[in-house]
Amino acid sequence: MERSSALLSIFKDMFRKVIIILFCFLTPSIFFAQKVRILGFGSSFMEDAFYRVPELLKADTAKVELAFLYKAGCSLAEHIDLMRSQEPIYTYYKYNNEIGKWAKRDSTNSRFALLEHEWDIIVLQQSASESGLYSSVKNTLAPLIDSIYHYQPTVQLAWHMTWAFAHNSTHPAFNDYYNISQQLMYYQILSVGYKICRDEFVDDFRYLIPSGPVIQALRESYLECDNDFCRDGYHIDLNLGRYAIACATYESVLADVLNHDIRQVNVTLDKDTTHKVSDFAFIREIVYDICHNTDSLIWNYIKDDRVYNRRYYDLLGVPLPDLPKQRIVAEQEFYQSGRTTSHLIYKKE
Numbered sequence: 001m002e003r004s005s006a007l008l009s010i011f012k013d014m015f016r017k018v019i020i021i022l023f024c025f026l027t028p029s030i031f032f033a034q035k036v037r038i039l040g041f042g043s044s045f046m047e048d049a050f051y052r053v054p055e056l057l058k059a060d061t062a063k064v065e066l067a068f069l070y071k072a073g074c075s076l077a078e079h080i081d082l083m084r085s086q087e088p089i090y091t092y093y094k095y096n097n098e099i100g101k102w103a104k105r106d107s108t109n110s111r112f113a114l115l116e117h118e119w120d121i122i123v124l125q126q127s128a129s130e131s132g133l134y135s136s137v138k139n140t141l142a143p144l145i146d147s148i149y150h151y152q153p154t155v156q157l158a159w160h161m162t163w164a165f166a167h168n169s170t171h172p173a174f175n176d177y178y179n180i181s182q183q184l185m186y187y188q189i190l191s192v193g194y195k196i197c198r199d200e201f202v203d204d205f206r207y208l209i210p211s212g213p214v215i216q217a218l219r220e221s222y223l224e225c226d227n228d229f230c231r232d233g234y235h236i237d238l239n240l241g242r243y244a245i246a247c248a249t250y251e252s253v254l255a256d257v258l259n260h261d262i263r264q265v266n267v268t269l270d271k272d273t274t275h276k277v278s279d280f281a282f283i284r285e286i287v288y289d290i291c292h293n294t295d296s297l298i299w300n301y302i303k304d305d306r307v308y309n310r311r312y313y314d315l316l317g318v319p320l321p322d323l324p325k326q327r328i329v330a331e332q333e334f335y336q337s338g339r340t341t342s343h344l345i346y347k348k349e
Contacts, residue, residue, distance in 0.1 A: 075126060075127040134195060
């Protein structure tokens, strides 16, 4: 009898240990983290993406640590130069959960921010002016990623897909690079984001924050916002615009970790008396839909001739005017569930 009890006790102890080991292996490491730490590298467009996120967190604020390095108009090439020189030229913004405010530290270098914590996610973006120019990304993104991995070898990367300028923007780049066409700029931003996250850098980027598609969808919705959701022709509107982008950031990188999606975050802007509660719910629905269907959204735009101009070809081989001379073809993958996904392949003529 005693022997049977002893064997049973040993068996229970072994079973408990096996369960613990399996739990450790099968549960994502981020689950055990005291906080999810997210760092952004960017310009004022990164500030727009991060600034209102804490308002959406409510009781989850203590579970998330947000910070970003800010330099006005900073491009990927400039980030690389500053990474090499470690010139203290950034402003470092960090959300203080205890007092509920953003705190800033002037004259900071990137090494300080990168070594402050073991970051879980680092968000990158191209400067607003060059956000639709893949030529400005392809030779600069790889060395920047390598430099980040040097300091944070296990970090996961996110790409912030920014928005096209207002249709009446007077920003010089709008004329120089995009022929004063919001649709052209928007398409090129989509193309850059797709090539980064679904093609050439697919092994590096786990997350895509589709701020541009969200803003474009709102521009085409019933909602009204001064100056095409921009406060000066290119920076986003501080109210609805920033709210929508914060929602996109939340849904893209935090929803799975916090175990509820943006549709369940019933937060509005307290000082906004112009819009109804249903307007904010509509924005959250738009954000959810776009974040979970970004590939389809881009695919639909590729089929839409209005977005293009000369020298591109659609999937049927019809010439599309005024874009770099490339041919777009599609490769489809089929899954056992019957779902299909399509990848763009860019081929020179």
